[in-house]
Amino acid sequence: MPTASPARRAIAVMLLIPAVAALALWAFAWPAARTAPHDLPIGIAGPAAAAAPLEERFEHRQGAFEVHRYDDEAAAREAIEDRAVYGAVAMTPAGPKVLTASAASSVVAQLLKESLTAGAPPGTRVAVEDVVATPAGDARGSALASSVLPLALAGVTAGAMVTGLGLRGARSALALTGAAVLVGITATALTHSWLGVLAGNWWAEAGAFTLATLAVGATVAGLAALLGPPGFGLGALLIVLLGNPFSGVATAPEMLPEPAGLIGQWLPPGAGGSLLRSVAYFDGREAGAATLTLSLWAALGMAAVLIGGRRRTAAPAVAATRPVEPAPAG
Incomplete structure (x- = not known):
C-alpha cells in the first residue's frame, strides 16, 4: 500500500489539529457557557397556602426546575438525604428556610440560596441549613x-x-x-x-x-x-x-x-x-x-x-x- 507523501502528511497534521482543538473547545466551553438549571429537582415544603406562591415562582421559569411538594420540613429533609431533590424551601412559622445539600452540589446549594433571598421582601430573614454538607476539608466540594x-x-x-x-x-x-x-x-x-x-x-x-x-x-x-x-x-x-x-x-x-x-x-x-x-x-x-x-x-x-x-x-x-x-x- 503506498504511503502518503511528506507534504500530504504535513497538510493532514495542519487540518487535524485545529479540528481536534475545535472539538475540545466545544466539549468544554459549551457546557460551561450554558450552565443553568434544566429540570433541576427541588422541593417545597409547608402548608399549601404558604407554599403556593413560591411554587408558582419556581414553575414560572419553565424548564428550569422540577418542583416536588412535601407536607413538612421533615419530609423535605428525607428527600434531600435520599438524593430525590438537590435542596428544598420549607415554609415555617418563623419564615422561609432554605435546606441545601452542598454534598450533592455546592453550585446548586448557592443557586437555591440566591434564588430565595433575591425574591424575598426587604427585611425578611431567610434561614439556611446545609442538610448534607461536605467534610470540613472540602468545604466547597x-x-x-x-x-x-x-x-x-x-x-x-x-x-x-x-x-x-x-x-x-x-x-x-x-x-x-x-x-x-x-x-x-x-x-x-x-x-x-x-x-x-x-x-x-x-x-x-x-x-x-x-x-x-x-x-x-x-x-x-x-x-x-x-x-x-x-x-x-x-x-x-x-x-x-x-x-x-x-x-x-x-x-x-x-x-x-x-x-x-x-x-x-x-x-x-x-x-x-x-x-x-x-x-x-x-x-x-x-x-x-x-x-x-x-x-x-x-x-x-x-x-x-x-x-x-x-x-x-x-x-x-x-x-x-x-x-x-x-x-x-x-
Whole structure:
C-alpha cells in the first residue's frame, strides 16, 4: 500500500489539529457557557397556602426546575438525604428556610440560596441549613470534582499500556483489573485517609474508584483490541473529550445544557462521579443507575478485549497452517 507523501502528511497534521482543538473547545466551553438549571429537582415544603406562591415562582421559569411538594420540613429533609431533590424551601412559622445539600452540589446549594433571598421582601430573614454538607476539608466540594479527570486518565493509561505491551485476552483482562483495584485503593487512601475530603465507607469508596477506572480502561483496551490504533483514539476521545466535560460533577448534570448532562451520565466519568458522590456522602443512596452503567462499560470492554485477543491469536495460527505452494520448475 503506498504511503502518503511528506507534504500530504504535513497538510493532514495542519487540518487535524485545529479540528481536534475545535472539538475540545466545544466539549468544554459549551457546557460551561450554558450552565443553568434544566429540570433541576427541588422541593417545597409547608402548608399549601404558604407554599403556593413560591411554587408558582419556581414553575414560572419553565424548564428550569422540577418542583416536588412535601407536607413538612421533615419530609423535605428525607428527600434531600435520599438524593430525590438537590435542596428544598420549607415554609415555617418563623419564615422561609432554605435546606441545601452542598454534598450533592455546592453550585446548586448557592443557586437555591440566591434564588430565595433575591425574591424575598426587604427585611425578611431567610434561614439556611446545609442538610448534607461536605467534610470540613472540602468545604466547597471541589475535591470530588477534581478526581474525575485523574480517574479517566488512569483508565485511559491502563488501556493504552496493556495494548502497547502486547497483552491479549485473559492477561490483558487480569492486568486491567489489577490496575483498577490498586488505583481504587490508592485514590481512597489519598482522598479519604489523607486529605479527609470523602466521608463515606472506606471500602465502598475504593470500590467506586475501582469500578470507574476499570470501566474506562476496559473500554479503551477493548476498542483498541477490536479496531487497532484507531480504537485507542476513539476511546480517548469518548472518555476525555466528551465524558469529562459532560460529567456534570463540578455542578450537576441538570445544570448542563441538554442533552449534555444525560449523555454524561451514560459515560464512565459521569457515572463514576455520581457513584462516588453517593457512597461518599449519601450512604450509597441512588447509586444503582451509576453502578449499572459502569458495570456495563466494564463488561462490554472486557468482552471486546477477550474477543480481540482471540482474533489476533487465531490469525497467525491460520497463516501457519496454510499450505505453501511449491515454486514453479525452472
